[in-house]
Amino acid sequence: MLISVFADQNLAGRIACITAPMSALVKLVGVSKRYADATALYSTNLSVERGKTTILIGPSGCGKSTLLRLIIRLIEPDSGSIEFNGESITSDTIGELRRRIGYVIQEGGLFPHLTARANVLLMARHIGKSEDEMQNRLVELCKLTRFSVNLLSRYPVELSGGQRQRVGLMRALMLSPQLLLLDEPLGALDPLVRAALQKDLKEIFVRLQQTALFVTHDLAEAIYFGDEIVLLKEGRVVQKGSITDLREKPADPFVSEFINAQRGVLLT
């Protein structure tokens, strides 16, 4: 009876979040992916906690992007199941689920024939949000991402790399997603712009209490953002935990090796 009141899954999910703050928003059980010539991900279990930023890190080819792409179903898993909010994601339900997941990639993934505004509003318009609602949200997002309202009518080619990334972020946040997936979002930016965006992004995550799954290969970035760090190597999770856990209780010699290799970067 009580359940039926929350027919809206979204709302039910939020309530669940309040009652069980540490429960997993996304849960992967035995998920694997094999391409024609190689295994990208061996059978993997993983959960993404609500309200936290989970970092996927590892050398290139370790399967971190594959994991992200499996969750938003750009690729189909060969085995295992992926649950979102307690329900299993299948190719039938993913269409609706994608609206509750924001996806940000390098360079922002903006469509070049649409203005920044049209890029951000694309999906909201598609599902028939009112102009007022969209307008308010747009102003809100500009403030949140420190993007000038005056630039909204520009096309992606007329924006800088950092501006494009902010627009990409606005587009991902437009429908207030429960989960934000970021695939090396800052990878293509120069160091100064990158630092500014890291700071802003972190603030946004905190302010929105955003559940995020963030792929990077940069340990400094991982430490800056990560509540939870998941280290992958050759398609397997090597260790999951806080950076302190990884430093002090490495589950595998590779963990220390990986951390030490990037120490030089950390000191500079």
Added chain:
Amino acid sequence: MKVARLMLIGRDRRARRARPIVFLLLLLIPVAVVISASANPIVIGSKKFTESYVLGEIARRALNDTGIATEHRQGMGGTIILWQALQGGQIDAYPEYTGTIAQEILKNGQQLSFHEVRDALGKFGVGMTEPLGFNNTYALVMRRSEAQRLGIRTISDLRKHPELKVGLTHEFLDRQDGWQPLRGRYGLPQQSVIGIDHSLGYAALANGSIDLKDAYSTDAKIEENDLVVLEDDLRFFPKYEAVFLFRSSMSPGAISALGGLEGTLDEKRMIHLNVEAERTKNYTFAANLYFERGERSANSVGESFPHKLARWTLRHLELAGFSLLLSVVIGIPLGILASRGGLIGQGILGFASIVQTIPSLALLALLVPLPFFGISVRTAITALFLYGLLPIVRNTASGLQDIPRSLRESAVALGLSPFTRLWEIYLPMASRSILSGIKTSAVINIGTATLAALIGAGGLGEPILSGLNLNDHATILEGAVPAALLALLVQWIFDVLDRVLIPKGLRI
């Protein structure tokens, strides 16, 4: 502030929605042109040589004078094309010769009497007038000087001169009463035999490129170029008395108007009309001479040039535009399918490429015998449509394939439906490539549409063909120059469309 921003949003969206509509409206123009151009007059056809044009004009005028709306589709092609057009109802009547009817149409080896021929035609629903009064038989002709020098007077005399170069019309080369049986009957030894257009052949004969060619015995050129007709001493060529063939279902008024021409044209008069037609480059003028019984009247010179030019150009645009519309409507979906690759994709691109390799003339000729097509505007449009397909299919497919994978995935990850992804993201992103494919097709179509005149579909090819027929460069240019200008204009229009239709973000 807020209102202003709202307006900006609104404008953004309107602009995006408006583009496809503008595009569709532009594409609809040729449809309107085609629909408005249909009427139902009697249609007279003619073959691709001067006498046939003149006879066609005479018939048109004779019917018009009795108040029957009539048009004349000039120079549609050879016997088989005209006969098929008559049977298919694309034309109602055309001038023909009894020998040709027996040999080519009825394919009867034995000599048939006039009445037997008429009965046989009746079975096809085709009627035949009495002879018009002259016999235009096939003949072999040479330069008079050359014939005298070699002592050639009859066809049999050719046996002694195997070195003579022979240039024959394509029709004569293949006819039942043409070159092969003629050579067999006379035992002719000539080895150098080429196929050449009838009027170009006269030019070739005059300048010595060839020594011998086939001719019609009433050809004006025989007299003009001082040629000699070789005597058919073995009586090989059957009689070629000029008549009109007509559909038996044609109105009695029209049939009796054609009947009025029976027995009114002797050989001398026909030669005179042919000479006048070639001299004035005006078939209507020559036909009018027939009605005026010799009194010349300067003001009887048919259609004015601007009027003709407008008619040709309009028809040309109709052919090229309508076929382009079809290529776009069918080519873009095919290109979308092809962009997905796989067997179907390869199949589509392969088919379009193969069609493109068929010479345009051959494509027309291949379509003509098919049931739905025949001698018609339909056939020309279909051939042009097939021709225009490849650039559009290929550019649509490559434009879509060139979209980076990351952007395709972004569209999927946003949750847009497959149709919205295609319509609002992928196609606009490929629009530049697609438009340039359409532009290529349009320019090709404008050029290729000149060939439509070969099957009587009109357009700017019409003056080019008759110019070729009359060996008159000015007339050729009357068609060629406007066609070239049209191609340039189309190119320019597409450059403008590129600025109007292509989303701004893709142009910066």
